[in-house]
Amino acid sequence: MSAVFENVTCKFCGCLCDDIAVEVEDRRILKAKRACPNGLGMFLNYDPTLQSPLVEGKEVEWDEAVSAAADILSRADSPLIYGLSSTSSEAQRKAVELADRLGAIIDSTSSVCHFPTTLGFQMVGGAACTLGEVKARADLLIFWGCNPMEAHMRHFTRYSANAKGFLTPNGRRDRTVVVVDVRPTKTAKTADRFLQIEPGTDYEVLTSLRALIKGKDINEPVGGLPSEQIKELVQMMKTCRYGVAFFGMGLTMTAGRGYNVAEIFALGAELNQYTRFFAMPMRGHGNVAGADQVITWLSGYPAAVSFARGYPQFGPGEFTSVDVLARRETDAALIIASDPMAHFPRKAAEHLERIPAILMAPVTNCSSQVANVILPTACYGIDAPGTAYRMDNVPIRLRSVMQKVRPTDEEMLMRIMEAVKQ
Template sequence: MIVKDAVCPFCGCLCDDIEVEVEEGRVVAVTNACELGTTKFMGEKRMKNPILRVGDEWKDITYDEAVKYAADMLLAAERPLLYGWSGTHGEAQCVGVHMAELIHGVIDNTSSVCHGPSILAIQEVGHPGCTLGVVKNRADLVIYWGSNPIDAHPRHLSRYTRYAEGFFLENAFRDRKVIVVDVRKTESANIADEFIKIRPGGDYAVLSALRAIVQGKADTIPRTVAGVTREQLVRVANLCKSAKFGAVYFGLGLTMTQGKYKNIRNAIELVSELSRHTKFTISAMRGHYNVYGSNEVNTWMTGYPFGIDFSRGIAFYNPGETTAVDILARKECDAALIVGSDPAAHFPRKCLEHLAEIPVVQLDPYPNATTAFCNVQIPVAVTGIDAEGTAYRMDGVPIRTRRVLSSDYLSDEEVLARMYALMQEARER
């Protein structure tokens, strides 16, 4: 059986033109997806049933036992942390928010280690953006700043920018200029028309300089700014101003380097400045396929995109304080539920030390680095493969992922709903 127009649950591009061939309940071939997506569809060896750590051993347990364990753990906690969420569908994320609200816990998603700074910047100055198709059809200038799409979002270039056709571009490949800004010459830089090499930690200064130059104040700018010559800055500013439609895509090279959200704020303010001259937009290259969905769900349900602390009943938001990395590093939680992410693979060691000391339950189809820190792991269906649900693309377009094969695994939503029901029962008692 071939499933057409399947949705790839890997990165924030959320490509929805994938063909998946299924035979005897297994994916045997994937067409159109990039290597990362193909690997995800083909799957690895999944965990068969929930497991409980007993001493140094793993013991198989039933779903009911696992769900009960998680509910009891969360109810007993004084500051439970519900973390992850970017690797699952929106319907499950909604249950997660209700849960955090009920048990007065903290709910945070992986933004706090990727584009959280972008959100903080947007909260200061807003976000002039657009959907990916607007760029594809119109942009004659695309800037990748601190992002390396060839590695991290392989089809971004072919679907939306460098190699995409566009309604208003006669010969898109020729008429569309691509600029790459980075601290090193990445693979993406090799396919760019212009490469700007910045000294590490110098993004902010370069962005400030560009803003001043766009305003016609080039004369006050030093001869070089963070390794970039004034001449190049002036040339790039002119390229931007003379474009009909410019689009900036930024990545972790900008969000996770010195100054963090102030870098993004400066980039956004550059784009707002350019908007006085021509059409310009800016967008984040979101990583996990549904990290943006998690921000959206949290926002309409709690008012805040990530790092929400319900300890006191009302929602409190303060990234740097209410975000998972900070809470774990400061040992400020006493239980953790991990859903749809693998913090042990990404968090600093200090965080993992605390994770090792508190009870942890994880929902994940596969054994991963976090498994080693779990008391219980519950395997679930993979959204986009054997579970369906809503995901939000990096530009905010919501797409329903398809189920390409059926399995006996429960979805994240189903497992979480069972936990939530137990907790509600306990709280009503």
């Protein structure tokens, strides 16, 4: 007998679509109605059966795995806790507590995606709105260095380009969509205007937009764009009713990084003297925004936090995971709900391979290859409930659609904490 669960939240990406109908039979998901291909993969491929934890590749009892993990962490002089973007905020809270007790460094996957967004935000602030306001009001949408058609597949229909709201009853026809990118993407193909800029020129283009808004004139091409095109974009931005610029890693992880983001945030703020305008990051993993939130309320800082001195210290470039690993400044790692081996630069990955590592995750991934202790935990949003923060920082409940047999990240972290204390 199968059962259907309505209003299930998909935590694959930062869209956190909470309208999925999940059909379950014998602890196996048969269907996930309304989920995009990305989300569908997550629901259908997850195997919720209980798996033994592994220590050095050998199946062991949970107690033994917990004490092995605690042992690694207590022996370390400078442990790193990394990941957190696909776990629940309840587990993230425990992870920060563990970092505090251990004197560890804690960092989330933001470190390699939107950490420059944090740095830009700290420089100039940022004006944003919830995705419901985008749906209801936005008549100008700019997608800058991001490709929602492939990465956030329901963004257009649920929240932005095609959504219908009270000031946008005709959906797509009530909006103008502009894409700025270095190459034609699937998203660019749907745009009313596609501005293809030369790689690495985001900062210059953004600065030119700001200059034009401030009344300066520009008569030369910038970033490969003729000045007329830039002027036209400025005109569109100044005269729209409610404009939103979404940006992705095309802006945050290219030359300029945090300065690019500060520039787009400053541009947004300045446009509010003419109309309403916002700049917002397209957050990737389902609860990466939550990791920022939780680490911030518990320590005062959003990522790259070291508790080594007994109190929280914030160190971009100093306590960011890739830097800590590449400089060999950590001697043990606890990886939670993420896969650094798949994403980190070689130098950082090589050190991760060298040091004792614990992986706490619902699925096998590249990092499983190097972890000395593997704790196969439940998957929040499938067999464990919890809380996650959408890309616009709206908190949404993750439901569970089956009785769990695996322990959750939160439970594991509490057990490790107990074991560390002893």
